[in-house]
Amino acid sequence: MKFESNSPAYLWEVPHLVVTIKNYTFNGKVIPVLGSIDLLHKYYRNFISKVNLKIDDSLKAMSLSLTEDKSNDLEKIKAIFYWVKDNIKYIAFEYGYEGYIPREASNVYEQKFGDCKDMSSIITCMAKYASIPNVHMCWIGTRDIPYSYKELPTPLVDNHMIACFEFNDSTIFLDATDSQTRFGLPSSFIQGKEALIDQGNEYKIKKVPVVAAQENQTKETIKSN
Template sequence: MIFNQLCFLSCTKKSFIKDLNKTDDAGLKALTLELTQGISSDSGKVKKILYWVKDNIKYIAFENGYEGFIPREAALVYKRKFGDCKDMSSIISAMSAYAGVQGVTLAWIGTREIPYSYDQLSTPAVDNHMISVYNDNGTYVFLDATDRETRYGLPSSFIQGKEALMSNGDTYKIIKVPVVDAENNKAAEVVELQLQGEKLVGWGSVSYSGFARSNLLSQMGDATGKSRFERIKSIVLKGNNKFSLKDYTEKNIADRDRPYVIDFNFELSDYAVRDGNELYISLFLDQIYEKLTLEADRVSAFEIDFLASHSCRYELALPANYALKYLPDNFSLDNDVMKVDAFYTKKSGIVSLDLNLKLKKILLQQSDFALWNETIKKLKNLYTQTLILKENEGKPKN
């Protein structure tokens, strides 16, 4: 019964694309050949085409009757320079064909807001999105130009774990989009710190890869001037609301294949706490996931946008005439929802904290809630750790 329903569904959808892009468009074909000239590999050509569509075809979701199901001709999309998900898929597949690449086809897929698979519900209600799929010698590459920032080789975050109904000649094929591993969505930061009395002065560099990169840049948009400064400040914020961002630079904004990098410097007034000849200071300047506690009466699953990993290193130069009196214990946690390691080192007048966190589940079920909340509770306790620095007696303060 399910097989027959799937056959009917696929046949219905195939009727929507059977006459698509049957006639070559001279202008689009010439552009494609110019774009891909000198590129020897098919994957390189597909990547070039995908990035061109992301940069030059504006995504606008609009539907009217059967236009909600039928992709528009690639020639029309090229002329208009805008289109919905189906139109973007149409022009990607047409340009790939012009470039002589075999194996790029259209596919229907449901975003993560739809909880059904094709086995569970073999109707058009199970998918609300369209992408192109490139069969690269048995490896499927999911091409979604509606997500402007994501690099070639990654699906858009909102179709992870979903089934794609892919056109396969006269038949159909269901393939599953993988969930991207946390290590591919990494935020890695190094911050050098100095104390000036109770004020903390810092120089940092943070890089974002995968969905961590695309998510940030999508939120940033085309902001400039003061607006962009404030958005950068919210990203690199450290400690508390006395944080003052002094300056920043950005790297690789337009290069999807490289991490997005922010270099910055800042001041944090009254951060260290003085008690007599001792200074108390926490190196946990970013308290990741601290506020992400789930409600006790929650019954529905909790969805995380993507699996992420965080690597943070904070290096504090010990002030002159101060010695390290107390160094907190190292910490390690590894369970079904998260892996956390925090460890301190002291070398050559520098005290360092390395904090590494990695998410393990993209969807938390009710059975995960207690463990998740217990994990967040342990993180909060970890973030209360402080160093104690003691002033050497008989010597002047800084």
């Protein structure tokens, strides 16, 4: 196989089979595992439902201080997003279920590092402390993964976690792992992909937009005498 620069990941090009377990039988009872988006969300939900249940007074105080002078929820979540980008270093330690379960926001705040799940954990937790509604954890696959949720409703469709903020009929995707992308733009490696947005016992799937070049340009003006 010959690789070319800037070409799609090999999974987009190479024929392959994916073997999954839809159910198993225990004591004569069929136990469903995967095979639908509902079951996939239920599976994922087990990993986040017990995270950030205990209030961290220090993190809450910092979240309130950070947002107290902001006039609306958009400005508040923007301040939280940039604080996480600037103060939490992206370091991934993943082994077994650590690849699925976000760490407590209090631990991320204390240690000042975390992976994508941890950043989504602290963003959503800080938003809750600041009374910002409609900030959710999301599962998503990067552009290296070719599958949609309809095609393959298993964890193989995802390899990343972010947060999102639903505001005025729009969705702002919050990926703090990318230190260069400004607020309001999705990181380059998730553009065009589907996000599975957690809403408690419910969920929604939303496609991350591909940002037009005009929206992602940097202008510099140099004047000389």
